[in-house]
Amino acid sequence: MIPRTPKALASRLRRRPGTAGAVPRTRLRFLDLLAEAHAGILQRPGRSALTALGTVLGVGTFVAILGLTATASSQIDARFNTLVATEVTIEDIGGDSAERIANAFPDDAPSRLEHLHGVRHAGVYWHVDVTGGSTVTAAPVGDTAGGEEAPVVAATPGVLSAAGPTLSQGRIFDAFHQRRAEDVVVIGSGLADRLGITTLETQPAVFIGGTPLTVIGIVDDVARQEDLLLSVIVPSTTAEKYWGGPARGERAKMLVSTRLGAATQIAREAALALDPAHPDRFKSIPPPDPRTLRGNVSGDLDQLLLLLAGICLVIGTVGIANTTLVAVLERTAEIGVRRALGARARHITAQFLTESGALGALGGLVGTSLGTLTVVGVAVARDWTPIVHPATVAAAPLIGLATGLLAGLYPAWRASGIQPVEALRR
Structure with missing residues (x-):
């Protein structure tokens, strides 16, 4: 656990060299930022897990939907090839x-x-x-x-x-x-x-x-x-x-x-x-082009299911934002102490953005794994060939990270605006 005493916090503050007597100017190193964010997440592990759960569900649904859409599209291809592409209708149109x-x-x-x-x-x-x-x-x-x-x-x-x-x-x-x-x-x-x-x-x-x-x-x-x-x-x-x-x-x-x-x-x-x-008495109707037909069907499925995945991600974003904002309100005194010891507003903003981004990335990784397992499980149960595009697996954790950062913008801005005097009064 990272120490949170005033002495330990003050040890992280630095004075600009060569400016004796000047107003102190502090900075926050990247490793210190990661350490503080890590400590903030582990301080309340249960809440952090529930916060990441929103991203897990959103990203997991996103991966599962894209994977199931690709898998179902391949089955549509097979059905067109084995049924529609093997059927001819001949009509009697007479002379x-x-x-x-x-x-x-x-x-x-x-x-x-x-x-x-x-x-x-x-x-x-x-x-x-x-x-x-x-x-x-x-x-x-x-x-x-x-x-x-x-x-x-x-x-x-x-x-x-x-x-x-x-x-x-x-x-x-x-x-x-x-x-x-x-x-x-x-x-x-x-x-x-x-x-x-x-x-x-x-x-x-x-x-x-x-x-x-x-x-x-x-x-x-x-x-x-x-x-x-x-x-x-x-x-x-x-x-x-x-x-x-x-x-x-x-x-x-x-x-x-x-x-x-x-x-x-x-x-x-x-x-x-x-x-x-008299061959003109008959009209043969060949099967439709399966590429065009399956493309239309797959396109409709993609649009519908991607909309559902987007809704799930929005729900996850709102969940992270709400939980992070509650954490900001509960840690008002801590933020006030940091500001009183010289932490700048951007340092507070960076810390809370790092925490929410880390939770989003973690949720993205777990959600990607669960979504992939869902696609494989459904495919095995239906005796299909599971298809998950590598780009989807690679992009899903990044989407989780972006979701966490987006969700943490407003709470981080609220935290950076807390004044030391107001915080210490509470």
Whole structure:
């Protein structure tokens, strides 16, 4: 502990040489400044720890947010590469008004595209115009006959395969159901819950426009084409048997899943493969540029989360300023003794700025460590690759130091303005 007696304090004061009889002029060496600040911090260790806690939280949040943003952005990149960049949609736009037909896709359209190198699955689908409305019920009469409004989608088996479904029960329909126009459907888990279908062991049926269809699968999630979760999916041949093909105002589409890197090429070749004589009847929609899309998403995340980090730093700054100001008021007598022994106002200012800066830097170091550990912990729990930019780790303690200095400006100014006479009266 640094001695705080008047004799010890006076020993730190120096008279300018060669000015005998002149007014004494004091100076404070840098090592003495550090020693006094160290003693001031250790004088009340509990309060000093709580003061630094504000910076720990602010800087820790700052590092964690930047690290988690970078880590999440890398996962966004991976998702774009594995899902969006492997999906192609083909729309039936028909010919001119005189040649316009109900469905321009040939019957073997999925097979034609699956022969292209790079295609994994392909299927045709359209929204069915059900006679009598699209109300789906679990029974023709009784309490469960009220039903739910849900879109009915006619699809070939390749659509469900391309969507990448996760089944909670049952299975999806296949080429056998498609070829024989079987009366089967696949529904989403949400619709199944609303209809009261909890198990497929009893071979439950749903009624669409009075037509009974057996539920053979309940889909819990899909990798792409999320609107299928809200629909009743029927084999396209079954839909044509009961309700006909696509309506004039509802054109058919194709969903194509490709291998990584093949989507753009498939989008260029699809129309010609479907109908070499009339490729203009189809419009291929390639995946968006993942760099532009992920850049927009990452930019929005960065702005939002950096704003939150800034708010945390402001809270930490206010906490340090408040605690330092209280310390100044409690140490008024000490400041008065120093001023009476010759300490100048700038010496008092430097001491309190050094104390607050040291607490800020210490809080910055601890906060950087905790923020980095948070990023690593979240990444491990989510099976991600943690990413923390070295510049963030290097800048975070400096931000803590700057926060401490900024927070100590006003309390240090208040301390430097205390006059010895006023201090000693208290």
